[in-house]
Amino acid sequence: MSDLKKQKIVSSLIQQFKTMKGFVITEYKGLNVKDVAILREQLTLINSKYIVVKNSLAKIALKRIDINIDNRIFVGPIAIIINKNDDIIPMTKFIVKFTNIYKEFKVKVAFLDGIYMNQENIKQLSCIDSKEVLMINVINSLKMPIVNLIYVLTNNINRFIMLIKLKSQTN
Numbered sequence: 001m002s003d004l005k006k007q008k009i010v011s012s013l014i015q016q017f018k019t020m021k022g023f024v025i026t027e028y029k030g031l032n033v034k035d036v037a038i039l040r041e042q043l044t045l046i047n048s049k050y051i052v053v054k055n056s057l058a059k060i061a062l063k064r065i066d067i068n069i070d071n072r073i074f075v076g077p078i079a080i081i082i083n084k085n086d087d088i089i090p091m092t093k094f095i096v097k098f099t100n101i102y103k104e105f106k107v108k109v110a111f112l113d114g115i116y117m118n119q120e121n122i123k124q125l126s127c128i129d130s131k132e133v134l135m136i137n138v139i140n141s142l143k144m145p146i147v148n149l150i151y152v153l154t155n156n157i158n159r160f161i162m163l164i165k166l167k168s169q170t171n
Contacts, residue, residue, distance in 0.1 A: 006057060013053065013061035013080075022088050022112035024081040024095060024122070025073055028052070030104025036079075039098060039105075046094060047085040053078065073108045087131040088112045096126040 017023065028036065040050045055074035062069055083091045092112075099105050099119070107119040117125070129137070 009053070009057050010061045010064070013051070013057065014064055016049070016051075016082050017061060017065050017067070020082045020084055021086060022083045022091070022110065024083075024091075024110040024112075025058070025069070025108045026079050026081060027076055027106040027108055028079045028104075029077050031102060035102060035105075042094060042098070043081060043091075046090040047083070048091050048094075049082045049084070051080050051082065053080055067111060069109060069111075078108065083112070089125065089128055089130045092122045092126040093130075096123050 031039070036050070036052075043050050055078055058078060058080060059069070059071075059074055081091065081095070085091065095107060099107065107122055110117040110122055112122075112125070128134075
């Protein structure tokens, strides 16, 4: 591979890293082309991208954006999942699901929302509901006191009206 091509790859990686919300470095040894195609297709649905990259080029790109990863991570074939979604939870849920199906697929390290994580951390994070679900829960919990107040007020008014109707019927 020529130096110019390597520079283009590094520049492309840097651009993608700058627009990401997180990334996961994986070991894909043992996955066949069909498995990787499935992985790429599924990641596209959650606004993520799967890039097979040379270790040295990945190291250079990460260093240029001031992310330092232990050199032991860059042993063996690696690929990087780049998450462009504001919510990292869907990606973590997908990774856990994929690693349960494809035992060969391993997470080496993740950098999500500025925090380094391992495969166990990703499993824990995947148990959290997505951002949308959490926002709906907050809205519902904020809405419930108002709904309960309306119920109490309308119920009392309805009882009062019924009482007046009964009183007028008895007279």
